[in-house]
Amino acid sequence: MATSNGEDGSVEVQLGQTRVLAVVKGEITQPYPDRGNEGSLAIFTEFSPMGDPAFEPGRPSEMAVELGRIIDRGLRESRAVDTESLCILSGRSVWSIRVDIHILDNYGNLVDAANLAALAALLSYRRPECTVGGDDGQQIIVHPPEVREPVGLIIHHLPIAVTFAFFGDGNFQVLDPNLKEEEVMGGRITITINSQGEICAVQKGGGVGVSASEVMRCLRIAAAKAQSMTETLKKAVEIHEIERAQRKIRRHPNLQNQIDTASSVPNPIKKIEVEMEETSEDIEPKQALDTERGIKDLSMSDSSRMKSTETEVAETLTEKPSRAGGRDLFAGGESAWGDDVKLTPLKGSPGTRSTLFPLDSDALVEFDVAARAVLRGGVSSQRMSSKLVSEPLQRQISDQIAAAAVYANQTSPLISEDARPLGPIFPRVGDMDSTEESDAALETKSVSQPEGTPVNFYFSGKKKPKKRGGSGRQD
Amino acid sequence: MATEFVSPEGLRLDGRRPPEMRHLHAVVGVVPSADGSALFHMGNTQVMAVVYGPHEVHNKAHQLHDKALVRCEYSMAAFSTGERRRRGKTDRRATELSLVIGQTLEAAIMTHLLPRSQIDIYVQVLQADGGTRAACINAASMALADAGIPMRDLVVSCAAGYLNSTPLLDLNYQEDSGGGPDLVVGYFPKLEKLSLLQMDSKVSIETFEKVLELATEGAKAVATFTREKLLENTRTLASARGHLKI
Numbered sequence: 001m002a003t004s005n006g007e008d009g010s011v012e013v014q015l016g017q018t019r020v021l022a023v024v025k026g027e028i029t030q031p032y033p034d035r036g037n038e039g040s041l042a043i044f045t046e047f048s049p050m051g052d053p054a055f056e057p058g059r060p061s062e063m064a065v066e067l068g069r070i071i072d073r074g075l076r077e078s079r080a081v082d083t084e085s086l087c088i089l090s091g092r093s094v095w096s097i098r099v100d101i102h103i104l105d106n107y108g109n110l111v112d113a114a115n116l117a118a119l120a121a122l123l124s125y126r127r128p129e130c131t132v133g134g135d136d137g138q139q140i141i142v143h144p145p146e147v148r149e150p151v152g153l154i155i156h157h158l159p160i161a162v163t164f165a166f167f168g169d170g171n172f173q174v175l176d177p178n179l180k181e182e183e184v185m186g187g188r189i190t191i192t193i194n195s196q197g198e199i200c201a202v203q204k205g206g207g208v209g210v211s212a213s214e215v216m217r218c219l220r221i222a223a224a225k226a227q228s229m230t231e232t233l234k235k236a237v238e239i240h241e242i243e244r245a246q247r248k249i250r251r252h253p254n255l256q257n258q259i260d261t262a263s264s265v266p267n268p269i270k271k272i273e274v275e276m277e278e279t280s281e282d283i284e285p286k287q288a289l290d291t292e293r294g295i296k297d298l299s300m301s302d303s304s305r306m307k308s309t310e311t312e313v314a315e316t317l318t319e320k321p322s323r324a325g326g327r328d329l330f331a332g333g334e335s336a337w338g339d340d341v342k343l344t345p346l347k348g349s350p351g352t353r354s355t356l357f358p359l360d361s362d363a364l365v366e367f368d369v370a371a372r373a374v375l376r377g378g379v380s381s382q383r384m385s386s387k388l389v390s391e392p393l394q395r396q397i398s399d400q401i402a403a404a405a406v407y408a409n410q411t412s413p414l415i416s417e418d419a420r421p422l423g424p425i426f427p428r429v430g431d432m433d434s435t436e437e438s439d440a441a442l443e444t445k446s447v448s449q450p451e452g453t454p455v456n457f458y459f460s461g462k463k464k465p466k467k468r469g470g471s472g473r474q475d
Numbered sequence: 476m477a478t479e480f481v482s483p484e485g486l487r488l489d490g491r492r493p494p495e496m497r498h499l500h501a502v503v504g505v506v507p508s509a510d511g512s513a514l515f516h517m518g519n520t521q522v523m524a525v526v527y528g529p530h531e532v533h534n535k536a537h538q539l540h541d542k543a544l545v546r547c548e549y550s551m552a553a554f555s556t557g558e559r560r561r562r563g564k565t566d567r568r569a570t571e572l573s574l575v576i577g578q579t580l581e582a583a584i585m586t587h588l589l590p591r592s593q594i595d596i597y598v599q600v601l602q603a604d605g606g607t608r609a610a611c612i613n614a615a616s617m618a619l620a621d622a623g624i625p626m627r628d629l630v631v632s633c634a635a636g637y638l639n640s641t642p643l644l645d646l647n648y649q650e651d652s653g654g655g656p657d658l659v660v661g662y663f664p665k666l667e668k669l670s671l672l673q674m675d676s677k678v679s680i681e682t683f684e685k686v687l688e689l690a691t692e693g694a695k696a697v698a699t700f701t702r703e704k705l706l707e708n709t710r711t712l713a714s715a716r717g718h719l720k721i
Binding site for chain 1: 667
């Protein structure tokens with residue numbers, strides 16, 4: 001998900017093949033007579049034939065109105081957007097926020113995609129700051145963005161829409177139906193729920209009858225789905241925030257390493273799969289770190305490490321867990337450097353590096369071991385002591401871990417190229433038995449997969465939620 | 476500002492108990508020239524439903540070769556609310572409700588028995604005091620039965636809410652605007668399945684389950700009432716034609 005042209009409040013979401021664009025605009029209007037101190041939020045939908053030839057131009061069809069109202073109910077009734085903060089002068093002037101949702105490509109499940117787009121747009125929207133002043137204290141001064149930083153909307157929680165389609169006698173449910181499934185479904189239900197497990201809206205507009213227990217089951221699945229969706233949404237918004245901050249700071253064109261830091265937000269779901277293809281590529285790491293390719297980049301950074309072990313890696317990655325031997329550990333290094341380590345690398349000019357890290361293969365071995373331990377989520381010496389590890393070795397290990405932490409955070413162009421010919425590293429810490437190692441590797445693999453597993457499980461294979469850049473691609 | 480919707484004695488604003496429904500009243504066959512019609516009252520909410528069909532599809536482009544086309548139109552009379560408000564047919568709420576009510580009833584009608592035909596359902600709210608959707612579905616259901624359209628089961632509907640930590644059945648307008656959740660259920664009593672389920676406002680899953688249960692119970696009570704009324708109506712018709720010997 002990226003903002004088109006880097007604008008605030010304009011977001012495009014891609015859910016499988018369905019693409020939806022949401023744009024948020026605000027203007028100052030008079031409030032409703034019975035709600036003098038509240039701003040207003042209105043959702044408008046545009047179903048142009050561009051998205052689907054079945055859509056007719058002109059007045060919104062019933063489906064379009066229903067979609068608009070589902071999203072509206074999810075946001076308004078649950079008080080997701082704080083309308084009282086939109087008031088400028090009570091009873092006289094308030095901010096009126098309007099969200100326009102355009103369907104760019106209909107491949108099913110427009111509600112979910114549109115809801116996400118609307119939420120993301122609202123999260124990224126910034127309205128100009130305004131103050132009340134003037135002679136009589138009744139004049140509203142709207143400050144342009146150059147003068148005062150525009151301020152965002154107050155959003156209390158994120159209601160995520162999750163749609164199920166029913167088939168047969170209503171006893172068969174499918175999550176996130178695509179266009180073909182929608183054509184033949186018997187009925188559908190949309191549950192708008194936030195990550196705290198509060199149901200904001202439920203819409204089952206007729207269709208095949210479903211028992212109450214089925215509904216409750218769908219609710220529980222929706223609750224789990226909403227949590228993962230909220231995470232994805234937050235991450236995407238974070239990326240946008242960082243980008244916006246970047247744009248504000250004028251920098252010297254050479255110092256582009258900051259951008260790399262920002263974009264190294266990992267996407268564990270894709271990492272593992274993508275890696276399988278990418279490992280054989282000998283690409284210059286961190287080449288194009290736009291958010292779209294964020295996934296590829298992470299694997300690229302790995303690929304540079306694993307250059308010499310391409311074939312092995314490819315093999316070992318295709319088989320799932322349970323392996324023995326240290327060599328596989330390294331191959332599994334997916335949690336690697338992309339995760340909690342900000343490997344800002346390789347992109348800055350050598351001039352920005354202060355010192356070259358002194359390397360020799362022995363030191364490297366030790367550091368790798370320790371670094372891996374660090375990256376496994378802070379494996380401390382305590383853990384090691386649970387296995388039969390000797391005292392002095394333990395000390396050594398903890399020293400190495402400390403050093404590795406530094407190592408991990410430092411950067412050097414040398415590391416990437418020269419270090420990796422080392423290939424798989426057989427840990428000097430031979431006391432740790434190999435099963436423990438492979439368990440640890442499994443652990444990392446499973447740790448980085450929690451998002452992946454439920455997603456794969458529930459989605460019907462073809463579709464995975466992806467957020468892609470809109471017209472503002474930074475290619 | 477917290478209005479007391481449930482008094483300490485357990486009485487609501489209009490003197491009902493939380494799981495108590497409003498008074499129901501129904502009349503079948505109020506519009507003689509229509510194929511089927513019914514009037515349904517739920518307390519102060521009064522709704523009229525009229526059914527025309529099955530007849531030939533007016534717009535051949537929309538004709539379905541294997542089943543009947545069901546169209547529904549929901550409208551609120553200008554005099555139905557406290558303040559007179561002229562609403563156009565393009566009112567977004569009316570559009571959504573038309574779609575939703577139509578789809579709910581379509582699930583009950585055996586459309587495969589009437590291919591290439593059209594069934595029109597018109598629902599008009601004459602007096603609105605909360606729960607208009609529920610009353611509309613009940614009225615339409617009776618009107619369809621009056622029109623003799625084959626159905627899998629009756630569709631009955633009831634609304635429920637949650638205020639002052641109590642699940643309340645059949646909210647009136649005041650309770651509806653109280654800010655709590657408003658859950659409407661469209662239920663098949665014999666099949667024991669839900670066709671329509673709509674809810675707005677934030678609730679936890681546990682609360683939702685409680686309110687859903689209450690609404691379903693309410694719907695079952697409406698079903699008993701509806702069936703009784705329809706039987707009564709049939710008996711009257713049959714005896715009028717001399718089929719029944721009293």
